Amino acid sequence: xxxxxxxxxxxxxxxxxxxxxxxxxxxxxxxxxxxxxxxxxxxxxxxxxxxxxxxxxxxxxxxxxxxxxxxxxxxxxxxxxxxxxxxxxxxxxxxxxxxxxxxxxxxxxxxxxxxxxxxxxxxxxxxxxxxxxxxxxxxxxxxxxxxxxxxxxxxxxxxxxxxxxxxxxxxxxxxxxxxxxxxxxxxxxxxxxxxxxxxxxxxxxxxxxxxxxxxxxxxxxxxxxxxxxxxxxxxxxxxxxxxxxxxxxxxxxxxxxxxxxxxxxxxxxxxxxxxxxxxxxxxxxxxxxxxxxxxxxxxxxxxxxxxxxxxxxxxxxxxxxxxxxxxxxxxxxxxxxxxxxxxxxxxxxxxxxxxxxxxxxxxxxxxxxxxxxxxxxxxxxxxxxxxxxxxxxxxxxxxxxxxxxxxxxxxxxxxxxxxxxxxxxxxxxxxxxxxxxxxxxxxxxxxxxxxxxxxxxxxxxxxxxxxxxxxxxxxxxxxxxxxxxxxxxxxxxxxxxxxxxxxxxxxxxxxxxxxxxxxxxxxxxxxxxxxxxxxxxxxxxxxxxxxxxxxxxxxxxxxxxxxxxxxxxxxxxxxxxxxxxxxxxxxxxxxxxxxxxxxxxxxxxxxxxxxxxxxxxxxxxxxxxxx
Amino acid sequence: xxxxxxxxxxxxxxxxxxxxxxxxxxxxxxxxxxxxxxxxxxxxxxxxxxxxxxxxxxxxxxxxxxxxxxxxxxxxxxxxxxxxxxxxxxxxxxxxxxxxxxxxxxxxxxxxxxxxxxx
Numbered sequence: 032x033x034x035x036x037x038x039x040x041x042x043x044x045x046x047x048x049x050x051x052x053x054x055x056x057x058x059x060x061x062x063x064x065x066x067x068x069x070x071x072x073x074x075x076x077x078x079x080x081x082x083x084x085x086x087x088x089x090x091x092x093x094x095x096x097x098x099x100x101x102x103x104x105x106x107x108x109x110x111x112x113x114x115x116x117x118x119x120x121x122x123x124x125x126x127x128x129x130x131x132x133x134x135x136x137x138x139x140x141x142x143x144x145x146x147x148x149x150x151x152x153x154x155x156x157x158x159x160x161x162x163x164x165x166x167x168x169x170x171x172x173x174x175x176x177x178x179x180x181x182x183x184x185x186x187x188x189x190x191x192x193x194x195x196x197x198x199x200x201x202x203x204x205x206x207x208x209x210x211x212x213x214x215x216x217x218x219x220x221x222x223x224x225x226x227x228x229x230x231x232x233x234x235x236x237x238x239x240x241x242x243x244x245x246x247x248x249x250x251x252x253x254x255x256x257x258x259x260x261x262x263x264x265x266x267x268x269x270x271x272x273x274x275x276x277x278x279x280x281x282x283x284x285x286x287x288x289x290x291x292x293x294x295x296x297x298x299x300x301x302x303x304x305x306x307x308x309x310x311x312x313x314x315x316x317x318x319x320x321x322x323x324x325x326x327x328x329x330x331x332x333x334x335x336x337x338x339x340x341x342x343x344x345x346x347x348x349x350x351x352x353x354x355x356x357x358x359x360x361x362x363x364x365x366x367x368x369x370x371x372x373x374x375x376x377x378x379x380x381x382x383x384x385x386x387x388x389x390x391x392x393x394x395x396x397x398x399x400x401x402x403x404x405x406x407x408x409x410x411x412x413x414x415x416x417x418x419x420x421x422x423x424x425x426x427x428x429x430x431x432x433x434x435x436x437x438x439x440x441x442x443x444x445x446x447x448x449x450x451x452x453x454x455x456x457x458x459x460x461x462x463x464x465x466x467x468x469x470x471x472x473x474x475x476x477x478x479x480x481x482x483x484x485x486x487x488x489x490x491x492x493x494x495x496x497x498x499x500x501x502x503x504x505x506x507x508x509x510x511x512x513x514x515x516x517x518x519x520x521x522x523x524x525x526x527x528x529x530x531x532x533x534x535x536x537x538x539x540x541x542x543x544x545x546x547x548x549x550x551x552x553x554x555x556x557x558x559x560x561x562x563x564x565x566x567x568x569x570x571x572x573x574x575x576x577x578x579x580x581x582x583x584x585x586x587x588x589x590x591x592x593x594x595x596x597x598x599x600x601x602x603x604x605x606x607x608x609x610x611x612x613x614x615x616x617x618x619x620x621x622x623x624x625x626x627x628x629x630x631x632x633x634x635x636x637x638x639x640x641x642x643x644x645x646x647x648x649x650x651x652x653x654x655x656x657x658x
Numbered sequence: 659x660x661x662x663x664x665x666x667x668x669x670x671x672x673x674x675x676x677x678x679x680x681x682x683x684x685x686x687x688x689x690x691x692x693x694x695x696x697x698x699x700x701x702x703x704x705x706x707x708x709x710x711x712x713x714x715x716x717x718x719x720x721x722x723x724x725x726x727x728x729x730x731x732x733x734x735x736x737x738x739x740x741x742x743x744x745x746x747x748x749x750x751x752x753x754x755x756x757x758x759x760x761x762x763x764x765x766x767x768x769x770x771x772x773x774x775x776x777x
Contacts, residue, residue, distance in 0.1 A: 266703030273698055373773040381772070385765040393758040400745075400754045408750060413692050415700075415743025422758050532685045534702075534713075598705060615705035624705065 033091045034099055037178035040084040044131075045168050047077045048161045055154045055161075064150055066142075070157070074142055077164075078135040085128050088177050089119045098184045101125060101177045107190035109562055117201035118191045123325060123341070124177035126204055127167065133212040134164045137241070141216050145237045148229075152237075155223035156216075163215055166348050174344050193563070193590045193597050199259035203252060207279060210249025211317040214282060216241050217289075218314035221307045222356070225363045235297040238310065240654055242293060245313075246286045247647040253279050254640045265600045267532070267611045267628040269636065272419045274329035277398045278320030281391060285313040288387035291380045298442060299377060304364060305384070311356045316391075318349050328402060372444045379437030386430045393422050425477060431484035431520065435491040438509055456494065460486035467525075474528045481524045488517035508653060512646025519639035522632045531629040536622040547576040550627055563590040565599075568614045568623065585614040585625070609633040682726055687716050690743045691733060700743065 051073050058067050091099050092115045095108040105122040106115055119125045138160040145153055171177070217238040224234050256279065261269040270276060289309040296306045323329055326342025371377050397414040405411050435456075439449065460483045467482065468474070492514035499506065535543045535550070542551040553569045566587040573580050586599040603610040611628040688702035688709075695708045701716075702709075712733075719729045730742050745751045 264703070266699070268703075271698075271700075369772055371773050378769070378773055381769050385762075385769055388765055389758060389762045392761045396754060396757055400751075404750060410750065411738065411740040412745050412751065413740055413743050414745055414754065415690070415692070417690050417744035418754075421744075422755075426762070532702075534685070534688075613705075617710070618707065624710070 033087055033096050034178045034180040037084055037087045037091075038172075038176070040080055040087065041168060041172055041176075041178070044077060044080050044084070045165065045172070047073055047080065048165045048168065051077065051161050052158050052165075055158050059151060059154050066150055066154065070154075071142065074135075074139045074157070078132070078139050081128070081132050081135050085119070085132055088125055088128060089116055092116060092119045095188060097186070097188050098180050098182070099177070100179045100181050103181055103185055103188050105191050106188045107562075108187060110191065110196070113198075113201070114191060114196045117196075120204050121191060121195050121200065124171070124175045126208070127171050127175055128177055129205065129208055130212050131164060131167050131171065133208055134160065134167065134215055137213060137216040138164065138219075141220070141237075141241070148233065148237050149227065151227045152220075152223050152229045152234075155226050156219045159219035159222045160216065163219065170344055170348070174341060190590075190593045192593070193588070193595055194263050197259055197263050199255050199262065203255045203259060206248050206255055207252030210245045210247075210252050210286075211279075211282060211320070213241060213245030213248065214286065214310075214313040214317050217245075217310040218352075221310035222359060225307060225359045228363070230303045232297055232300040234303075235293050235306070239293050239297065240651060242286060242289050243647055243651045243654070246283075246290050247644050247651070249279070249283050249286060250640065250644045250647070253283060254637065254644075258637060261633075262600065262602065265598045265613045267600070267613075267626070267630060272394075272397070272414075272416045274398050275324050277394050278323050280394055281320060281398075282313050282316040284387045284391040284394070285309055285316055288384040288391075289313060291383045291387075295377050295380050301367070301369060301371075301377060302381075304360070304367065308360065309384075311360075315349070315352055315356065316395075318345065318352065322346055322349055323398065329398070374440065375444055376437070376440045376442045379433065379440050382433050383437065386426065386433070389426060390423060393419070424481060427520065428477075428480045428484045431488045431517065434513060434516070435488040438506075438513065439491075439495060452494075453491070456490045457483075457487055459490060460484075472529060478524060478528055482521065485517050485521035485524060489514055489521065492517060508646045508650035510646075511649065512643050515639045515642035515646065519636065519643065522635045522639055526630055526632050526636060529629075529631045531627075533627045534624070535627075536617065536624050538622050547574060548627075549573045549575060550625070552623065552625070555623075563588045565589070566616070568625075570601075570612060570614075570625065572610060572612075572627070581610055583610060583612040585612050587614060587616060604634055606634065607631065682720050684713070684716055684720060687720075687726060687729055688713060690730070691716075692741050692743060694737060694741060 051070060054067070054070050054073065058070065088099075088101075090096075091102050092106055093112065095102065095106060095115070097103040097106075101122060101124045105125075106118050110118070120129045138157065141160070142153065142157055220234075220238050220241075224230060253276075256276070257269045260271070260276075261267070289306065292302050292309060293306055295301050296303060322342060322345040325345065328342060371381075397418055400414055401412050436453065463486050464479060464482045468479070492510050496507075496510045496514070499510070531546065531548075533543075533545050533550075537543060537550075537552045539552055539555060542549055544550075550573070551571045553571055556567045556569070558565050558567060568585050570583050570585070571580060572583060581603050583601040583603060585601040588597045588599055589595075590597065598613050598615050600611055600613045602612075609628075609630040611630055613626045615624045617624055685702060689700050691701040691712060693699045693701050693704035693706055693709045693712075695706050696704045701712050716729060719732060724732070730744070731746075734742050734746070739746065745754060747755055
């Protein structure tokens, strides 16, 4: 029943999209300056239909309707209701539906919020967006239909992968999708702007808030994914430079570049084509990311839903997008007249874009290079954290310095009067760094540079904040985001330098000592839970220096549906550090392997990212207030 | 006077910088080796038997006095390049290591010409 309902709604949605394209096309030819009402109505109906369709799927998950293949494969009647609902978008088919929801909602909102822009531009944006919607609807209908039915109806589902049963992972996909898919609207707008030659700076007003929204959510999505990996995957890290993580980072670099260069376009009417190119590649990279993740072409910790046939369709769609973008760009490209002073805000924003493109190229290359070596020479290589750390981190040092100086530089032409101030800040950063070095622990030369440059950025941003406060001219959003980025790099650096990691095989009653800590496995308990059994270890960690005692209880869980073994880390968080402990059994022995980690300032890494996003939202509210 | 303070400070700083001993940390090596039977995990993160074995092998190699790089090449000779997360600098991987820097230099050059044109 639900299967028929869902399929019918999908089918009607296809018809609605086609009608929108048809009507918009017809409306383009009329001389009237207004867009006819029917288009607004249809666009609203379209998003309502898709949302309704999604609720149908949620209903199927709640009542455990195993006549649907998707529900059968990803749910189980014994699962808690919260995870039944979250399971709706925790799989490939359902998440595509979520993807289309965002496409349609953004399409509708863009239509109603941009009434001061030329009709032609708005209509063509709508047409392009609906072509994208159609593309994904066809993909859903013919390849990844969440409403495919199954007969005979199985009595029980296969269950959801237990490591996906986590609150962070329930909100991770929606957040990330608003970022990924949100970039579709400025892709469509960029194409429309090229087609109708709408290259005045007012074009920037139509897209800048959408860029901000997608950037904020993309950042939050990456954060939540990272937090989840930290808590759930049990290795104590939050970023592994894994292909799937990289896939979410690639559009982020492009968005961040766009976020900055659009300011130049808005204020100085420069870089129009560059802004367009960034709009195009952001969404193209989002779809590329989806392709890499869903086609299973890459080996990753996060591969949960991969199937090669999906890859072919997405690849086809992707090529179509890339070729039409390139064709249009070449056809419409006009040489722009730049007049840039070397010491101006414009130049510094270009420098931001320069670094963003460097990061983007490095990460993209590292992600896809193994595919090429595998295909061309049959030699599989791994590109992992050491590669990215070696290439990216030295460059971050220079980037942070530019990031500190750039925002204070004036438009058009600046005079350098602040060299003295900057040398004081630099001296202060170096002294702070040396204090850390002397009183706590020494670290490598590169780490020194990173800590110094991060401190430099933090102090100069804070100083900007103070002097702006005095003059009452306040760019709070930028200051918060930039300072927080400095804090982020600083905390990641300190976390990396001062973390302790120890690995032992231990049995009940035994104690291990290291540095000023001792760790004792006190006992093991066996417990039964509704959908799993667990071996729970009780370990006492004693800091002999401060006499601080902590009890940590890592678990080994045995899930029934599907049958899996997971290792639950036990984490004690406080403001200064996290203790992180995992335990695993060793076959045919009464020893257990434990991994203890001390991760300093962990919580501050998350807080810094939240603050970076806060800056983004502040700017958004400010834009909304003044428009 | 200022200069003297500066010099003392500088010497002190460089001394503490270069005074770090080079000890081989088995954890760093574990992190840079892929667990071949897992999905995208490193030896350090994995609980599999394979990972346990490799950890023992690494321990033995360190005790034999091998350097970090020697251990990596030992591993990739034995299990193939797939096992090391740091791609070796050889002809096949040269583009991977060089292209990012070429992009960086090219970008810098591009901005330089844009700015210079004005003067």
